[in-house]
Amino acid sequence: MSIDWNAYSSDGFYDELVAAPERGHAALAGLMADLEALGPDELVARQAAADVSIKEMGITFTVYSEEGGTIDRTWPFDIIPRMIPQAEWERVDAGLRQRVAALNLFIDDLYHEQRIIKDGVFPAEVLEKSVNFRPQCVGVDPPLGIWAHICGSDLVRDSDGTIYVLEDNLRVPSGVSYMLENRLVTKRVLPELFEHYAPLPVDDYPSQLFDTLAALSPRPADYPAVAVLTPGIYNSAYFEHSYLAQQMGCELVEGRDLFVDTDDCVYMRTVDGLARVDVIYRRIDDLFLDPEAFLPDSALGVPGIMRAWKAGNVALANAPGAGVADDKVVYAFVPDIIRYYLDADPIIPNVPTYRCMDPEALAYTLANMEEMVVKPANESGGYGMLVGPASTKAERDAFALLIKKDPRNYIAQPALRLSTVPTIIGSRLEPRHVDLRPFILSSDRQQVTMGGLTRVAMRKGSLVVNSSQGGGSKDTWIVPDPVSADD
């Protein structure tokens, strides 16, 4: 048996690989031919080798089991890479820089003069109802004026090939460790393809992250004391927290390892005594960060850490309150935000978004639920949303009640026809829907990952790519454009 691309049907969806001839990129057409040459048996064998590697490397994520305990699951991974030509990526890269720069200006403005509200571009009532706006942060000047140092934006491609931003994650976006590990696994199992197509490297992310964090240090030093703050071993992203700390060569701390002294500086409790900490990459949500400032019974946080941050004695990344800009209602305003602060048109478009707070949009949403995806403003991980085309009448009716009860909390978007990538299912290649999460780092300079984490919905027809909902992932290859040959 061999791979027959004629039998591979992406059903009218845009397939990232099979659409290659139209896109005229040699690498994409080349990869199709190479996969065909390897043949299904060999691909299945390589996939099995990848699964073994992942187990051996201990790449896991934690899921909550029904019995109330937690289990480490190995990370589901498909070896067929998702390719993006470099020229196309460069435009996306520029669009992401533009977007995050504008978002950082927006957050800083919201916590200071709120010019954007006074100028009538952003409605005050959206801010009033935002659950991620932190009054505790008003007037604070974080180092370099940056609030969202690490941003993970989700990109999707519709059936006409257009890439959209689906959402921005400005609180504690995760997934970057899997992007790095996927690359290692691919190098092991598809060395010949890797060598041939020479995808641009992603491996410098940990040092870029360290540089990003180090630039925020209140004390000038070559190697400021940077720590990764984790909620602990039972958090679903604990693997990533420990991985990044290890890769950056800094301490992985829990709240009880830290201590704020009367000098408003943060210290780690070490065997050698107290050691000052300059920068904290915190992977704990705002509300759990400091029981003095937020939830008083949080045992995960560090009492007084907000005091230390406001005094400028420690940098927190991302800054508390940065989440105000990843609210899904705020999302709808991002194109306006970009125009307002940067006086430029957005390079990457938003998915058309209906804000249910607007009566017309609400009516439209309720009338067209079958073709729409309706999301609550502040949930992540694919929880609490309605995917219209995959829903039953009863589900839609129940959801309509929820929306009517609290329209401010919902947005609706047309159900996108997400692009597909060939994926090994059994012993054949079948199209599966994907998205892409690149990571954007901002401090003294901006850096964007080369590609990002491609997440794939492993179930046929499914559009839900979240790992907590049975999604998998792929390596993402940004392939150099061919040097024009003289033939």
Next chain:
Amino acid sequence: MLSRVAENIYWMARYIERAENTARIVTVNANLLLDLPKGIAPGWRPLVDITGANTLFEEHYKDYGERQVVRFLIGDERNHGSILSALVAARENCRTIRDFVPREAWELLNEIYLFAREDLAKGVTKGGRHAYLKRVIQGAQNLTGMLSGTMLHDQGYDFVHLGRFLERADMTTRIIDVRSANLLPEDTPDLRPFETIQWVSVLKSMTAYQAYRRSEQVRVLRGPVLRFLFQNDAFPRSVHHCFESLRTSLSKLPRNESALRVAGRLKRNLEGTEPRRLNQQQLHAFIDDLQVGIGELHVEIARTWFPPPLESQTQSQTSD
């Protein structure tokens, strides 16, 4: 090194040691009972006395029968000193410090734990007990060897030592305390041969029999056995050896003054006493003293190097 990491390493080592020692005392008791005449056999209660968990035991079991005691010590998770509980706790401590212990050591600990849980039903039967306990002891010994052979011998390893030798010193004194008492009525010349059996069993529970014969070259008698188990510095389970190892590790750590002070006092107390000259009651008081000292040393280690206990942290939060 973070204080929390040091604490987790310390407890991991203590719990591994505890699982091993518990397996040892159960094994040896079983052998001892087979050798003693029915009328004077002390039964299984002394094992619970060794662990000091009598109140808990009596809450859940009607009598100190073999089946009950063995289940309590091997697989009852309500008993924090049971083999299974100790392995669960060792594993939980190890989970958060996987960056500090070699991967193989984590896998081995996992294996021992899974075995202890899955084979528990066999382990509590008369027929399956011996093999089960042997595997737990060997597993713990493997782990000790693996850590010694592959883990970085830095501060983290000092805390492995502190945990292991503190737990071992504690257990050795407990075993001597219980096993030297209550066994035979005093001054009963016709029971002499059985007294030998009693002391042989004490030695065997610490794999000390061969070492004793080689090192003391006298037959097994109360006086020399006590001297050997308390004061021989070459035998790795003797109290003296444990104290020396604790001092060596303590002396490598920063800010060690008060911990060394407690350890020094313990050592002087041990060296300044001749256990063979103590009668049963005096011996018991002497061991009590040592155990109080061991407890103080733990408190001092925790106070110096570990994070403050969670309760006091939350208290200070609410009082603010």
